[in-house]
Amino acid sequence: MSLNDESWDKIFQRGGYLEMIEKDGYFTISPDELKKLSDNREPRLLAKIDNSRSRPDIFEKYGLSILSIRNDLYLIFKDIDSRSFFQLDKLYNETATEEYSPARDLSMFQSLSLSEISSESQAIDFAYLVSLIRRFTGEDELYLTIRGRLRSENFGFTIPPRNHPVEVSGVQIEVDAGFESPDRIYILEAKMGRVADFNIRQLYYPYRDWSLKTSKEIVPILFIYTNGLFYFFEFAFSDDGQYGNLKLIKSKCYTINEGKKLSVDFKMLVESPVGDEPDDVPYPQANDLDKVIDIVTNNKAGLTTKRAIAEFFDFEERQGDYYANAAIYLGLLKRKPNSTEFVTTREGQGISNSENRRNRNRTLLQQMAKRPTFHEIMRHAYDNKIKIEDVSPDFIASV
Secondary structure (H helix, E strand, O other): OOHHHHHHHHHHHHHOHHHHHHHHOEEEEOHHHHHHHOOOOOHHHHOOOOOHHHOOHHHHHHOEEEEEEEOOEEEEEEOOOOOOEEEOHHHHHHOOEEEEOOOOOHHHOOOOOHHHOOOHHHHHHHHHHOOHHHHHHOOOOOEEEEEEEEEOOOEEEEEOOOOEEEEEEOOEEEEEEEEEOOOEEEEEEEEEOOOOEEEOHHHHHHHHHHHHHOOOEEEEEEEEEEOOEEEEEEEEEOOOOEOOOEEEEEEEEEEEOOOOOOOOOHHHHHOOOOOOOOOOOOOOOOOOHHHHHHHHHOHHHOOOOHHHHHHHHOOOHHHHHHHHHHHHHOOOEEEOOOOOOEEEOHHHHHHHOOOOHHHHHHHHHHHHHOOHHHHHHHHHHHHOOOOHHHOOHHHHHHO
């Protein structure tokens, strides 16, 4: 149980708030009260819920969500259908990938390169530098005009399930980047690594706030960078004033100066030497290999502990441990002696120093082929002439 889980349990037990939720569908609480009832846990840490997996246990159990509605007041409400979170899992496979070749020679830039992107702001700046944001939006004129934190205007909406009216006033809003064209303003929320879902508040509050400040159309975009892939998801909020009414307008994934697919010599992989299963690390529980590569390439930028990894990807420390262990299992990271930190191996350094996604993925496949479990799956697929697009979790389980 995390510190937030323990703290929220104390708050609900001591304040009797479940009864209020059952009766009214919501309740409000001040930051001072949160801190007092939780034995001094910082309110901003308690309220930081950027995806459904970061919800406290009691929120998940009773279908609750939280919103800041004033600088000194939070609203906690029943959100049984989880309308506060937009699911992305299926969209990644459904999103077309395009190879994009910038008009500029990227070798002229020494302060920002694709192989060294290690933050949301760097990913946005690179996408802007190579005109990738113009490509997605279709805008010829597009300028970075918004970035950082600000206080909101006053705006209102209704919350499920009883359409209770909510007024927001003067809350802190953070915009990762905003780009202005002659007719529109594009608001970007950025993430490092693929996320299963995101809290729509991160786009809804800036959308509502800037809609009051300009006559131009406000276009909310979720932007995700992982291992050389740039994802864009454009959304639209309904104008009925109901919180949670969000729909996807379009999406696209881009690679820079390299093909969408990796050519793999499976014969070479299955005939390569096989090592032993590592006995000093758990079997991998990570399910996103791009994140494993992101961890390795960003090790030199400070992703050296499970806590740092968890903060980078905005998930629990337990998941940070899963991904670090996966990288260790594949021989890409190793633990420093008498330390909680990880460092790259020779193979990991090869991935970290690689200039393109193809070479990183090829090295990852070679490392996977060294492990008996994965080698057996590759051998079975090769011997039975199974196409890579036909490989599914059920197929893997059957091997």
